[in-house]
Amino acid sequence: MKHVSIVVFITAVQALICFSTLAQVVVSKAGIRQEVRIDESTKIVDKTTGKQISYQAYRQLMQKDPYGYHVMPVFDEYGKASAYMIRPTTAEERETHIFYNELDPTLQPKVGEPIPLFVMKGIDDKVYRSTDLKGHVVILSFWVSLSKPFWGPSQANQFADVIRPYQSDNGLISLGILRESKEEIANVMATQTLPFMPIPDSYSFNRKFQVASIPSFIVIDKAGNIAAFVNGSDYDQLKQVIQHVSRN
Structure with missing residues:
Protein backbone atom coordinates (compact mmCIF):
# COMPACT_ATOMS: atom_id res chain seq x y z
CA MET A 1 0.00 0.00 0.00
CA LEU A 103 4.82 20.77 8.36
CA ASP A 104 8.58 20.37 8.15
CA PRO A 105 10.09 16.85 8.17
CA THR A 106 13.44 18.34 9.20
CA LEU A 107 11.80 19.25 12.53
CA GLN A 108 10.68 15.68 13.22
CA PRO A 109 12.00 14.16 16.47
CA LYS A 110 15.50 12.80 15.85
CA VAL A 111 16.56 9.17 16.24
CA GLY A 112 18.65 8.72 19.38
CA GLU A 113 17.09 11.68 21.18
CA PRO A 114 14.52 11.45 24.00
CA ILE A 115 10.94 11.47 22.75
CA PRO A 116 9.37 14.92 23.29
CA LEU A 117 7.07 14.81 26.30
CA PHE A 118 3.54 13.65 25.55
CA VAL A 119 0.42 12.90 27.56
CA MET A 120 -2.29 10.93 25.74
CA LYS A 121 -5.65 9.63 26.96
CA GLY A 122 -6.73 6.33 25.45
CA ILE A 123 -10.21 5.12 24.66
CA ASP A 124 -9.76 3.03 27.83
CA ASP A 125 -9.64 6.33 29.79
CA LYS A 126 -6.08 5.51 30.85
CA VAL A 127 -3.52 8.34 30.66
CA TYR A 128 -0.31 7.45 28.81
CA ARG A 129 2.59 9.68 29.83
CA SER A 130 5.88 9.35 28.00
CA THR A 131 7.75 9.62 31.29
CA ASP A 132 5.78 6.70 32.74
CA LEU A 133 6.35 4.40 29.77
CA LYS A 134 10.08 3.92 30.23
CA GLY A 135 10.96 0.26 30.50
CA HIS A 136 8.61 -0.55 27.61
CA VAL A 137 9.02 -0.46 23.87
CA VAL A 138 6.38 2.00 22.65
CA ILE A 139 5.02 2.49 19.14
CA LEU A 140 3.11 5.62 18.24
CA SER A 141 1.25 4.93 15.00
CA PHE A 142 -0.39 7.78 13.09
CA TRP A 143 -3.49 6.80 11.08
CA VAL A 144 -5.79 9.86 11.12
CA SER A 145 -8.93 7.78 10.56
CA LEU A 146 -10.30 4.24 10.78
CA SER A 147 -11.83 4.51 7.33
CA LYS A 148 -10.46 4.37 3.81
CA PRO A 149 -7.96 5.34 2.49
CA PHE A 150 -6.25 5.54 5.88
CA TRP A 151 -7.37 2.22 7.34
CA GLY A 152 -8.58 -1.17 6.16
CA PRO A 153 -7.91 -4.92 6.46
CA SER A 154 -4.53 -4.69 4.74
CA GLN A 155 -3.19 -2.04 7.12
CA ALA A 156 -4.66 -3.80 10.15
CA ASN A 157 -3.23 -7.20 9.27
CA GLN A 158 0.24 -5.97 8.31
CA PHE A 159 0.67 -3.89 11.44
CA ALA A 160 -0.76 -6.60 13.71
CA ASP A 161 1.60 -9.21 12.22
CA VAL A 162 4.60 -6.99 12.94
CA ILE A 163 3.86 -6.27 16.60
CA ARG A 164 2.09 -9.47 17.69
CA PRO A 165 5.24 -11.39 18.76
CA TYR A 166 6.22 -8.57 21.12
CA GLN A 167 2.92 -7.85 22.83
CA SER A 168 2.40 -9.09 26.37
CA ASP A 169 1.21 -7.75 29.69
CA ASN A 170 4.59 -6.08 30.28
CA GLY A 171 5.82 -5.83 26.73
CA LEU A 172 5.29 -3.54 23.78
CA ILE A 173 2.80 -0.68 24.11
CA SER A 174 1.03 0.33 20.90
CA LEU A 175 -0.82 3.67 20.75
CA GLY A 176 -2.79 4.74 17.68
CA ILE A 177 -3.23 8.46 16.92
CA LEU A 178 -6.66 9.23 15.43
CA ARG A 179 -8.79 12.28 14.72
CA GLU A 180 -12.03 10.41 15.39
CA SER A 181 -14.09 10.72 18.55
CA LYS A 182 -14.33 8.13 21.30
CA GLU A 183 -17.83 7.21 20.13
CA GLU A 184 -16.77 6.76 16.49
CA ILE A 185 -13.84 4.57 17.51
CA ALA A 186 -16.03 2.50 19.80
CA ASN A 187 -18.35 1.76 16.87
CA VAL A 188 -15.41 0.40 14.89
CA MET A 189 -14.13 -1.64 17.83
CA ALA A 190 -17.53 -3.31 18.09
CA THR A 191 -16.77 -5.15 14.86
CA GLN A 192 -12.98 -5.46 14.79
CA THR A 193 -9.94 -5.76 17.04
CA LEU A 194 -7.40 -2.96 16.65
CA PRO A 195 -3.65 -3.59 16.98
CA PHE A 196 -3.22 -0.49 19.13
CA MET A 197 -4.84 1.43 21.95
CA PRO A 198 -6.75 4.20 20.12
CA ILE A 199 -6.17 7.77 21.26
CA PRO A 200 -9.35 9.68 20.30
CA ASP A 201 -9.38 13.28 19.10
CA SER A 202 -5.60 13.31 18.86
CA TYR A 203 -4.91 14.49 15.30
CA SER A 204 -2.95 17.47 16.64
CA PHE A 205 -0.15 15.10 17.64
CA ASN A 206 0.49 14.71 13.90
CA ARG A 207 1.35 18.39 13.89
CA LYS A 208 3.35 18.22 17.12
CA PHE A 209 5.56 15.45 15.71
CA GLN A 210 5.64 16.84 12.14
CA VAL A 211 3.99 13.77 10.60
CA ALA A 212 3.59 14.26 6.86
CA SER A 213 2.72 10.70 5.70
CA ILE A 214 0.01 8.27 6.74
CA PRO A 215 0.71 5.83 8.20
CA SER A 216 3.84 6.83 10.07
CA PHE A 217 5.41 5.22 13.13
CA ILE A 218 7.60 6.43 15.96
CA VAL A 219 9.35 3.60 17.81
CA ILE A 220 10.51 4.48 21.32
CA ASP A 221 13.02 2.26 23.11
CA LYS A 222 12.92 1.22 26.75
CA ALA A 223 15.07 4.19 27.77
CA GLY A 224 12.54 6.63 26.29
CA ASN A 225 14.66 7.47 23.25
CA ILE A 226 13.52 7.46 19.63
CA ALA A 227 14.68 4.29 17.91
CA ALA A 228 13.10 5.06 14.54
CA PHE A 229 10.75 7.43 12.74
CA VAL A 230 9.21 5.39 9.92
CA ASN A 231 7.50 7.54 7.31
CA GLY A 232 4.99 5.53 5.29
CA SER A 233 3.99 1.89 5.40
CA ASP A 234 7.49 0.33 5.49
CA TYR A 235 6.54 -2.63 7.64
CA ASP A 236 9.83 -4.43 6.96
CA GLN A 237 11.78 -1.54 8.48
CA LEU A 238 9.32 -1.35 11.36
CA LYS A 239 9.75 -5.06 12.06
CA GLN A 240 13.55 -4.82 12.05
CA VAL A 241 13.52 -1.88 14.45
CA ILE A 242 11.14 -3.58 16.89
CA GLN A 243 13.23 -6.75 16.82
CA HIS A 244 16.33 -4.75 17.68
CA VAL A 245 14.89 -2.64 20.51
CA SER A 246 13.02 -5.57 22.05
CA ARG A 247 16.29 -7.46 22.55
CA ASN A 248 17.92 -4.57 24.42
Missing part, protein backbone atom coordinates in the same frame (compact mmCIF):
# COMPACT_ATOMS: atom_id res chain seq x y z
CA LYS A 2 1.28 3.47 -0.81
CA HIS A 3 1.30 5.94 2.02
CA VAL A 4 -0.93 9.00 1.97
CA SER A 5 0.66 12.41 2.17
CA ILE A 6 -1.24 14.93 4.26
CA VAL A 7 -1.21 18.53 3.11
CA VAL A 8 -3.15 20.81 5.43
CA PHE A 9 -3.83 24.36 4.34
CA ILE A 10 -5.86 27.31 5.44
CA THR A 11 -8.42 28.18 2.77
CA ALA A 12 -9.85 31.26 4.39
CA VAL A 13 -9.22 33.77 7.10
CA GLN A 14 -12.51 34.34 8.84
CA ALA A 15 -12.03 37.73 10.43
CA LEU A 16 -14.56 37.61 13.23
CA ILE A 17 -13.27 40.94 14.44
CA CYS A 18 -16.58 42.40 15.49
CA PHE A 19 -16.58 40.50 18.80
CA SER A 20 -13.96 38.74 20.90
CA THR A 21 -12.32 36.11 18.70
CA LEU A 22 -10.55 35.64 15.42
CA ALA A 23 -10.69 32.33 13.59
CA GLN A 24 -8.93 30.52 10.79
CA VAL A 25 -10.34 27.36 9.20
CA VAL A 26 -7.85 24.61 8.42
CA VAL A 27 -8.86 22.09 5.74
CA SER A 28 -6.88 19.19 4.34
CA LYS A 29 -7.20 17.60 0.91
CA ALA A 30 -8.48 14.55 2.80
CA GLY A 31 -11.38 16.60 4.12
CA ILE A 32 -10.04 17.08 7.64
CA ARG A 33 -11.29 20.36 9.08
CA GLN A 34 -9.89 22.19 12.07
CA GLU A 35 -10.75 25.65 13.31
CA VAL A 36 -8.18 27.78 15.07
CA ARG A 37 -9.67 30.36 17.44
CA ILE A 38 -7.63 33.13 19.00
CA ASP A 39 -8.90 35.34 21.83
CA GLU A 40 -7.58 37.51 24.65
CA SER A 41 -6.33 34.50 26.61
CA THR A 42 -4.18 33.22 23.72
CA LYS A 43 -0.41 33.52 23.89
CA ILE A 44 0.85 34.93 20.57
CA VAL A 45 4.53 35.18 19.68
CA ASP A 46 6.05 37.12 16.77
CA LYS A 47 8.20 34.57 14.91
CA THR A 48 10.50 37.29 13.57
CA THR A 49 11.34 38.86 16.94
CA GLY A 50 10.58 35.98 19.30
CA LYS A 51 8.60 38.39 21.48
CA GLN A 52 5.05 37.97 22.71
CA ILE A 53 2.48 40.38 21.31
CA SER A 54 -0.89 41.32 22.74
CA TYR A 55 -4.23 40.18 21.39
CA GLN A 56 -5.09 43.79 20.58
CA ALA A 57 -1.89 44.13 18.53
CA TYR A 58 -2.81 40.92 16.70
CA ARG A 59 -6.33 42.21 15.99
CA GLN A 60 -4.92 45.43 14.59
CA LEU A 61 -2.60 43.52 12.27
CA MET A 62 -5.43 41.34 10.99
CA GLN A 63 -7.82 44.25 10.55
CA LYS A 64 -5.24 46.20 8.60
CA ASP A 65 -4.15 43.29 6.39
CA PRO A 66 -6.23 40.05 6.80
CA TYR A 67 -4.07 38.13 4.33
CA GLY A 68 -0.77 39.60 5.47
CA TYR A 69 -0.11 37.25 8.38
CA HIS A 70 -0.27 33.57 9.14
CA VAL A 71 -0.58 32.02 12.61
CA MET A 72 1.05 28.69 13.42
CA PRO A 73 0.12 26.61 16.48
CA VAL A 74 2.73 25.56 19.04
CA PHE A 75 1.70 22.23 20.55
CA ASP A 76 2.32 21.20 24.15
CA GLU A 77 2.70 17.72 25.65
CA TYR A 78 -1.09 17.24 25.58
CA GLY A 79 -1.21 17.84 21.83
CA LYS A 80 -2.96 21.14 22.44
CA ALA A 81 -2.11 24.45 20.83
CA SER A 82 -0.91 26.24 23.95
CA ALA A 83 0.44 29.20 21.95
CA TYR A 84 0.65 30.56 18.41
CA MET A 85 3.43 32.08 16.36
CA ILE A 86 2.63 34.76 13.78
CA ARG A 87 4.65 35.49 10.67
CA PRO A 88 4.22 37.54 7.49
CA THR A 89 2.73 35.64 4.56
CA THR A 90 4.70 34.83 1.44
CA ALA A 91 3.92 36.45 -1.89
CA GLU A 92 2.21 33.23 -3.04
CA GLU A 93 0.09 33.00 0.10
CA ARG A 94 -0.98 36.61 -0.23
CA GLU A 95 -2.00 36.09 -3.85
CA THR A 96 -3.79 32.76 -3.48
CA HIS A 97 -5.16 33.20 0.08
CA ILE A 98 -3.95 29.66 0.79
CA PHE A 99 -1.79 29.26 3.88
CA TYR A 100 0.12 26.01 4.20
CA ASN A 101 0.42 24.24 7.52
CA GLU A 102 4.18 24.51 8.08
